[in-house]
Amino acid sequence: MIKLDSLSKHFGKTVVLDSIDLTIEKGEIVVIIGPSGTGKSTLLRCLNFLEQPTAGTMTVGDLTVDVKKASRAEILSMRRRTAFVFQNYALFANKTALQNIAERLLVVDKWPKEKAYRRAREILDQIGLGEKADAYPASMSGGQQQRVGIGRAMAAGAEVILFDEPTSSLDPEWVEEVLGLMKQLASERQTMMVVTHEMSFARDVADRVIFIDGGRIVEQGPPSEIFYNPQDPRTKDFLKKILATNSV
Amino acid sequence: MDVLNVEYMLGLVPVLLRYLPLTLQLAGIGMVLALILACLFAVIRVLRIPVLNQLTIVFISFFRGTPLLVQLFLFYYGLPQLVSALTVIDGITATTMGLTMHFSAYMAESIRAAIVGVDRSQTEAALSIGMTNGQMMRRIVLPQATRVALPTLMNYFIDMIKATSLAFTLGVTELMGATQKEASGSFLYFEAFIVAAIMYWIVVELLSKLQNHLEIRLNKAYNR
Numbered sequence A: 001m002i003k004l005d006s007l008s009k010h011f012g013k014t015v016v017l018d019s020i021d022l023t024i025e026k027g028e029i030v031v032i033i034g035p036s037g038t039g040k041s042t043l044l045r046c047l048n049f050l051e052q053p054t055a056g057t058m059t060v061g062d063l064t065v066d067v068k069k070a071s072r073a074e075i076l077s078m079r080r081r082t083a084f085v086f087q088n089y090a091l092f093a094n095k096t097a098l099q100n101i102a103e104r105l106l107v108v109d110k111w112p113k114e115k116a117y118r119r120a121r122e123i124l125d126q127i128g129l130g131e132k133a134d135a136y137p138a139s140m141s142g143g144q145q146q147r148v149g150i151g152r153a154m155a156a157g158a159e160v161i162l163f164d165e166p167t168s169s170l171d172p173e174w175v176e177e178v179l180g181l182m183k184q185l186a187s188e189r190q191t192m193m194v195v196t197h198e199m200s201f202a203r204d205v206a207d208r209v210i211f212i213d214g215g216r217i218v219e220q221g222p223p224s225e226i227f228y229n230p231q232d233p234r235t236k237d238f239l240k241k242i243l244a245t246n247s248v
Numbered sequence B: 001m002d003v004l005n006v007e008y009m010l011g012l013v014p015v016l017l018r019y020l021p022l023t024l025q026l027a028g029i030g031m032v033l034a035l036i037l038a039c040l041f042a043v044i045r046v047l048r049i050p051v052l053n054q055l056t057i058v059f060i061s062f063f064r065g066t067p068l069l070v071q072l073f074l075f076y077y078g079l080p081q082l083v084s085a086l087t088v089i090d091g092i093t094a095t096t097m098g099l100t101m102h103f104s105a106y107m108a109e110s111i112r113a114a115i116v117g118v119d120r121s122q123t124e125a126a127l128s129i130g131m132t133n134g135q136m137m138r139r140i141v142l143p144q145a146t147r148v149a150l151p152t153l154m155n156y157f158i159d160m161i162k163a164t165s166l167a168f169t170l171g172v173t174e175l176m177g178a179t180q181k182e183a184s185g186s187f188l189y190f191e192a193f194i195v196a197a198i199m200y201w202i203v204v205e206l207l208s209k210l211q212n213h214l215e216i217r218l219n220k221a222y223n224r
């Protein structure tokens, strides 16, 4: 379970996240939508402590931290409970596909080599890239790189996988294979928080859609409500714009 | 001018070859120590570790800002005067120290530039999976920075091999020192020093070959 209490993030005087309260159950698939620059990425990055939140408390699994007083150990522990999938894949350029996935098990979880690589191979097979084990990121397509990126996040065995626009950098031809893998994870009830503009994915896969604007949660609910019966004018406005280019 | 005494030159080759290992030892050990020190300095500079950062800046500035020969004399003649326990410091040790510190200062700067040049997405990904700063440096950043810094570092290594010849001023009989002795015995200066020059040249050429080889290997991961 994930719980945010009055989580805020300021950059200097700019308030990017304004006292967010949010609870996400284990196994829940949450899709976050909203206009550009409203703090969607920042929210995910705060959960992974890639940004240090300014105030509030954060609970992931059995760890609760007051973000202002978070110690180094707590920050590491929080990062290890939350896995991140980046828009630009961000695979380790000096490591093969297999090593990218095994890295965390080896270095962070200190698994023995053999066990770590065995597990990494399982994941590689699961994401359909078994034959790419020894390929370096530079030699893989965007879609393959992003699938390895997701594989790396899966290896973490994290409480939640955070996806920040995982298909936005992809050539259209690779989008489906990445969404397909995410759907597979969703069907296994892996807890996920996904920032995306893929509205059909949100409609088909999400248990809950959260609309964020100006650093606040404006409206949330099951996709059927948010997409077909939005209440807030800002949600309506956003959906009108995005659905003009993206049919649900 | 007499013709070149080729016979003398050929005879000199095996004599001087015996001193080549010491030259290579000075450069080899100097390089390894300089690399370790340079990595340390670079990490201190990048992470801006308080106090150490300021000390490192001064150290680097001093060793880049003064001639190597002056530094060697400082270590060889100056240190024993300052610290009486060091009265036995020999030329080889002083040269190794001098080369290490002088070149570590230069190498620290190129390693630092290479580290800073590693894409931010790489460090974020490392942190996101829960690595500590140290793990991130060792496993992700330094290997990638090495590839970028390698050509420059190899050039410093080549410079260092040539700089070992200064050791003869501290009475060390390495390749240059031996040549000097041979030449002043035979008065065939041109012959003696051209043989020494060719030896340095061959070593450097071999290293350049190795450098190309290493670069191709290290770039393997990054080529499509």
Ligand SMILES: Nc1ncnc2c1ncn2[C@@H]1O[C@H](COP(=O)(O)OP(=O)(O)OP(=O)(O)O)[C@@H](O)[C@H]1O
Binding pocket: A011, A014, A016, A034, A035, A036, A037, A038, A039, A040, A041, A042, A043
């Ligand atoms: N490191 C930073 N320093 C200062 N301001 C920042 C920083 N990172 C983000 N911001 C600001 O915070 C706001 C929210 O950014 P964020 O990236 O979270 O938005 P987003 O909802 O993900 O937008 P997009 O849909 O464009 O990705 C933006 O106004 C951005 O300029």
Ligand SMILES: [Mg+2]
Binding pocket: A040, A041, A042, A164
């Ligand atoms: Mg964003």
